[in-house]
Amino acid sequence: MQRKKFIIGGVLILAAVVYLIASSTKANAEYFMTVDELNAEGAAAVSKSVRLSGAVVGDTIQYDSSTLTLTFDIADVPGDNAQIEAQGGLAKVLHEAVVDPTRARIKVQYEGVMPDLLRDEAQAIMTGKLGADGVFYADELLLKCPTKYEEAVPEQAAAK
Amino acid sequence: MVAEFGFSILAVSFFVAIYSGIAAAFGVKKQSSALIESARRAQLLTFPLISLAAASLIYLLVKNHFEVSFVYQVTSKSMPTYLKVTAWWGGQAGSLVFWSWLLAAFTSAVTLRKWNRDIEFLPWIIVISAITLTFFLGLVVFFENPFTRFWQDASGQILMGMNGDPIKSVFMPSGALAPFIPADGRGLNPLLRHPGMVIHPPMLYLGFVSFVIPYAFAMAALITGRADDRWIRLTRRWALWAWLFLSLGLVFGGRWAYDVLGWGGYWGWDPVEIAAFMPWLTGTAFLHSVMIQEKRGLLKHWNMLLIILTYELVIFGTFLTRSGVLSSVHAFANSPIGPMFMGFVSLSLIASVALLIKRWPELKSEVEMKSMLSREALFLLNNLLFIGILVVCFWGVISPLASELFTGTKITVGPPYYERATGPLFAGLLFLMAVAPLSAWGHSTVQTLGRALWKTFAAAAVITLILFFAYTHNGYALLGFFLVAFVLLTTLQEFWRGASARMSAQKENFFVALSRLAKRNRRRYGGYIVHISMALMAIGILGIEIFQMETQGTVAAGQSLELGEYRVEYRELASWDDIGAGVNYTRSVVDIYENGIYLGKLYPRIDYYYDSQQNMTIPGQHATLRDDLYILLVDWQPVSAQGATFKIYVNPLVNWLWIGSLLFIFGLVFAAWPDRDPAEAPVRRKVRAENKQAIG
Known part of the structure; x- marks a missing residue:
């Protein structure tokens, strides 16, 4: 009898946790996408929460510090790390994406402080939504810099 | 020279660790105390050995030996000396050495204790820690070697490998003439040059590694078949210190983020943060539920499961926090040691759980849990809430993997997911923090609890009403502040009740009574202080979040x-x-x-x-x-x-978040402070005898 009560209690808690997880996941899911995939979905992707990654095109970075509005273009890079590795590592993939004019690109707008790591050929990882005007409005902007990557080659020769 | 020396010493300690484990296991099998003693000495030898290797690494770091690739990665000429020393744990390879060094130190502290009782645990503790140490040293020696160097050929060009990266090796490869010495290193990421970041990783690691010791004792208890709670008593302080350091690591990390990252926050639900948070959750649940086993002989399986989980999450967390696969767990396979870690976690988890299943019948509860409102039932509920938060976190971290596997599209979740899903669970924990300390072991009813709690409940309600009329109409905030007030008032009332009883019985003044009361039961009152500090931290979190x-x-x-x-x-x-x-x-x-x-x-x-x-x-x-x-x-x-x-x-x-953190340290040190009188052991026997009377 007692045992039954405890089992019912445990099941109820378990159900509550499962409900919390399921409903919170549903309400807050973000879809991983590459620039290519986002462009392919086009209007269907408007107002969907998306996590987008791409290579920052340095020439296009514009920052209006009076309104704190930041805009820049990103070029398509593969979303899969195995693929990035196969193509010669992140730094190389980012570089090729930026110099290749045929690569799919998308314009990004972000309001806020300009991140310290934003520069040419950085990897930008953003969450936000695609606007009807084709601009990706990012709420959150994370950057990875290939120059900080552990495998970079030492540049200066030794004065031995 | 120093690089070769450091590497050779690491290789030697790798073999010494293997030997100590094998000798200890064989010693038990052959019942040879000489072999076990030899294993113990080998274990003790690992600490000075790894210390030497670490000293070599620090020497290379401080002396700007940029031909060593690790030194090149984490330091530069312009860095002050103390930062060069702490760059030891500023990269993956160095921090694995640091981990091994701590583990060797802690295991040595255990094997050096007086082993007149419980000697049957000793060899198995050596085995468990030797397996762990062998794994970490193996990673350092074979995969993430901090002593590898760059090389140049006769023309002074750096030697490149087939894959386009520079060749890195400890010893001179063929075709090389001399080590290649870059003019300057790349330097530690400036974001990490902050006092908070200098002590944050070692605190986390101290916490991580200390949890290996209770795990080793638990496994020793399972292997030897000693199903009593001796292992819990022996490792109670280890677990407390482990928990303190882990908590400090999290707090320092939060403070660092607040001071340096410039986004006005302290916690971002980043997978790396969650990786350190998950063992903290199971560790906290463990600290609570072992009390049930000590006092009532219940939840023995559960405690074993919790310490096993904590150990696995510690290993997993070490990997995640240091592998540089920042912000995306789906980037696992990037690092060569990723699969090694996953393999080790899976194997040790399977082995531990298999052992637990083998001993399952011997770990049966001594009494049955009867009342839903008894202290033990509320502790169990607390445990379930902690595990609930763990599951929420774990799901959040693996959601990209899981969703791709099941639906084909990759989905991830951000901070709003964690806030929404853990919020009610944290609220439940606050509520229990107020209620559980006043419930009785064995049996409580709504009436007894109500009588003990109605005053503080009413007072907290009044405070909430004042907040409602004077400050805010936000429902979440009001609920949160109500719970905080309830916890604070109830806990303070407990101090007051105990102290005033002493005041009238012993004729002491209030402060003497309070301090003697707390010192007579450090764990209980230290725990209350920690509860108060948690409530204060909750004030800060509610304030900034809402x-x-x-x-x-x-x-x-x-x-x-x-x-x-x-x-x-x-x-x-x-x-x-x-x-x-x-x-x-x-x-x-x-x-x-x-x-x-x-x-x-x-x-x-x-x-x-x-x-x-x-x-x-x-x-x-x-x-x-x-x-x-x-x-x-x-x-x-x-x-x-x-x-x-x-x-x-x-x-x-x-x-209040930072004030709460300081009080938290005080409360925990108070609880873990060594007691002179070991008065705790007989308590349970008494309770059990009383139960028998009650039943019979």
Whole structure:
């Protein structure tokens, strides 16, 4: 009898946790996408929460510090790390994406402080939504810099 | 020379660790105490050996030996010496050495204790820690070697491998003439050059590694078949210290983020943070539920499961926090040691659980849990809530993997998911924190609990009503503050009750009574202090999460920005180079006013590091108990220095988070402080005898 009560209690808690997880996941899911995939979905992707990654095109970075509005273009890079590795590592993939004019690109707008790591050929990882005007409005902007990557080659020769 | 020496010593300690494990296991099998003693000595030898290797690494770091690739990665000439030393744990390879060094030290402390009782545990503890140590040293020796060097050929060019990366090896490869010495290292990421970041990783690691010891004892208990709770008593303090260090690591990390990252927050639900948070959750559940086993002989399986989980999460967390696969777990396979870690975690998990299943019948509970409101039932509920939060976190971290596997599209979840899903669970924990300490072991009813709690419940309700009419109508905030008030009042009432009983019985004054009361039962009252500190931290978290205000704008000198009751007036700005440190400083000066009253000057600034071409934004902070004014310099006009852009936050109540953290340290040290009288052991026998009487 007692045992039954405890089992019912445990099941109820378990159900509550499962409900919390399921409903919170549903309400807050973000879809991983590459620039290519986002462009392919086009209007269907408007107002969907998306996590987008791409290579920052340095020439296009514009920052209006009076309104704190930041805009820049990103070029398509593969979303899969195995693929990035196969193509010669992140730094190389980012570089090729930026110099290749045929690569799919998308314009990004972000309001806020300009991140310290934003520069040419950085990897930008953003969450936000695609606007009807084709601009990706990012709420959150994370950057990875290939120059900080552990495998970079030492540049200066030794004065031995 | 030093690099070869360091590496050779590491290789030797790898084999010594293997030997100690094998000798200990064979010693038990052959019942040879000589072999076990030999294993113990081998184990003791690992500590000085790894210390030597670590000393070699520190020597290379401090002496700018940039031909060593690890030194090249984490230091540069312009870094001060203390940062060069702490760069030891600034990269993956070094921090694995650090981990091994701590583990060797802690295991040595255990094997050096007086082993007149419980000697049958000793060999198995050596085995468990030797397996763990072998794994970590193996990673260092074969995969993530901190002593590898760059090489050059006869023409002075750096030697490149087939894959386009420089060849890195400890010993001279064929075709090489001499080590290649880069002119300068890349330097530690400037974001990490902060006192908080210097002590944050070692604190986390101290916590991580200390949890290996209770796990080793638990496994020893399972292997030897000693199903009593001796292992829990022997490792109670280890678990407390482990928990303290882990908590400190999390708090320092939060403070660092608040001071350095410049987004006005302290916790971002990043997978790396969650990786350190998950063992903390199981560890906290463990600390609570072992009390049930000690006092009532219940939940034995559960405790074993919790310590096994904690150990696995510690290993997993070590990997995640240091592998550089930042912010995306789906990037696992990037690092060569990723699969090794997953393999080790899976194998040790399977082995531990298999052992537990084998001993399952011997770990049966001694009594049955009867009342839903008894202390043990509420502790169990507390455990379930902690595990619930763990599951939420784990699901969040693996959601990209899981969703791709099941639905084909990759989905991830951000901070709103964690806040929404864990919020009710944390609220439940606060409620239990108020209720559980007043419930009785064995049996409680709504009536007995109600009688003990109605006063503080009513007082907390009154406080909430005042908040409602005077300050806020936010439902979440009101519920949160109600729970906080309930916890604080109930816990303080407990101190008051105990102290006043002593005051009348022993004729002591209040403070003497309070201190003697607490010292007589350190674990209980230390625990209460920790509860109070958690409630204080909850005040800070509610404040910043719900009531944070922000504004931003560009102003010319003499103009101001306003936020809440504050006014920030921009005065001037200066920019200069510090050649020696390789840094450019841009410092602004602002006057701050509150309701028109002048409070002082703040100096938000931006430091630009030339070697890594990276900015670091240092906020100007004005901290009071009510709120924190937090000003970031965002941008400036370099020619005229006339205008500057600021981002300003007001973070209400956030300093209670840090005050709570300090009290937390005090409470935990108080609880873990060695007691002279071992008066705890007989308690359970008494309770059990009483139960028998009650039943019979």
